Amino acid sequence: MSDQAILRITREIKQIQQSADLSIAVDYDECDIRSVRAIILGPPETPYQFGLFEFSIKFGKDYPARPPIVSAKTTNGGSCRFSPNLYSGGKVCLSILGTWTGESGEQWSSAQGLESVLISIQSLMSSNPYENEPGYEDAKSDSDTEYMVQYKAKIRHETIRIAVLQPLEVTLGLLPNGTTKSSSEKLSEDDDIDDEILAYDTPFNDLRKRRFLWYYQSYAQLIDAESENSHTQPKRSFQRMPFESSGNTMDGHFDYPELKRRLAHVKDKIIEETEAWRAEGLQAKDDELGIAVNLQRQVEQIVENLKHHKNFSIDLNLVDGNPFLWDLTYFGRPTTPLEGGIIKMRIHLSPRFPHEQPRVFVKTQLSHIRVSQDGVLCYFPKRAEEMRHHIEAMVAVLEEDDPPYDPRSTVNPQASKLFWGSPEDRKKYRRTLRRDIEKSVEDAFD
Structure with missing residues (x-):
């Protein structure tokens, strides 16, 4: 593969990684940038909603004259088979x-x-995937209608089981009955995970956990x-x-x-794992590890910057001097x-x-999208490696007054x-939020 092709692949990966698009994420093999792994989020209001579907992409020596080879891993x-395609x-x-x-x-071009x-x-993960099969796009008979209903029903079920729960259970070392497992044990009679998935140290473990916490209520509502x-x-x-x-x-x-039980x-x-970071962080501090020193310096710089700009809307403190546990009051x-x-928020x-990115919990009752x-x-955050960008992003989403409609970011x-x-619903939302705001002041002085 030419140097120009390598540069192009590098640029394409970087553009996606720096994009604000919540629908796709990519990572690559550090030993071979032609080997890429990708996650595609199942589109809202489809049977695939909020499933995390993984794919491998292999770029050949003739790229971009010819398309890469793509394989579904979920x-x-x-x-x-998750779709006719x-x-x-x-x-x-x-x-x-x-x-x-x-x-x-519709063919490939460079x-x-x-x-x-x-x-x-x-785009294959549509609201009616049954129609993606050639020859069925004009299906209108009663039996076809029933097939469409049944197909969507089983995709919804398997999206939760295979594209949401299964990878997390593998990552967390869980069996459905609550015990831990070895890599040779299966999750259930229906879960058949191949050796490649068990052995693959996926770069999306943390992304899956954070998205799971975001969409947990949506998954639970769908199951109910x-x-x-x-x-x-x-x-x-x-x-x-x-x-x-x-x-x-x-x-x-x-x-x-x-x-529902597995969910x-x-x-x-995941909550247990998050809370365990506290003790791990204190140990890292005692051992004077670089990450502990780095985070201590970052919080000090953020606090100093807030004072310098006389920003009194944020109060930031370490919990028990632990650089891995921050309390933020907005x-x-x-x-x-x-x-x-x-x-009040707690940042783990x-x-x-x-x-692994921070997990942030709002401790104040807040009926907010x-x-x-x-x-x-x-x-x-605009830059995931700097905590000041995380703090700025936290405040920004809370202060949004009229955000664009995007079910992927409304949790x-x-x-x-x-x-x-309706307009009346929007008024009810604002009234409910205002009551929470008023109560937050009462609770702060109790």
Whole structure:
């Protein structure tokens, strides 16, 4: 591969990594930049909603004259076909990749790149994936309608089980019954994870955990809603689609009660892991590790900068002198939605920062679209390796008055429904938020 091609791949990876797009993330093999790993977030309001689907991308020596080779990795060990175009064996059937003939003008060109490939794959995760199968786009019979309903139902179930829970359980070392596991043990009778996934030290472990905390309530609501559906009762087998052939199917059965239990189990384990950072951090401080010294210096610089600019809207302190546990109090500024409020937050930092990003919990009751019902704050720093950018981003999302609609970044479903509902709903949202602000002041002086 030419140096020019290497530079192009490097540039394309960097552009995605620096992008504010929440839908895709990439990383690469440090020994071979032509070997890339990618995560695609299942689009909102589709059966794939908030699933994290992983792909491997291999750039050949003739790139960009020819497209890269892409393989789906979220397949339950090669046993689950997630779409008419996403095969259980990992094949991604897409004209831009040359794996499907497609229409004229849909083929690969050197003007395209990594981002366009990932966006094209994401487009396969549509609201009605049944219609992606050639020949079924005009399906209108009663039996076709039933197939569409059944197909979406089983994709929703398997998205939670395989694209959300399974990778986290592997990462956290969990079995569904609450015990720890060895890499040779399976998660359940339906979970069949291949050796590559078990052995692969995925760069997306932390991303999966943070997104899980963001979207936990959305996952829980979906499970509750689907549990009431007569088509998705426990142990009911998935219906096989006409285009599914032996060895390339999505077979299995529904069991939402079990998924609900596993969901809560994973959440408890992530919270437990987060709280364990406190002791790990104190040990790192005692051992005078570089990361402890670095974070101590960063918090001192942030506090000094706040004083220099006479920014009295933020008070920042270390908890028990621990550079890995910060308490932040935000005093709502005039003309902002939180005007007059006293909002307390706790910032947990990992001894592996910035490889593992901070997890921020709002301790004050706050019915806010960026704050989950469990208090998890959803925010987006411009530079993930510097804590001052994290602090700025935390304040920025809390002060947003009229953000654009984006379900991927609104982590409180109840508050979001009001905020983007009718004008009366929006008024109710603001009244509820205002009551929380007033109570925050009362609580601060109790």
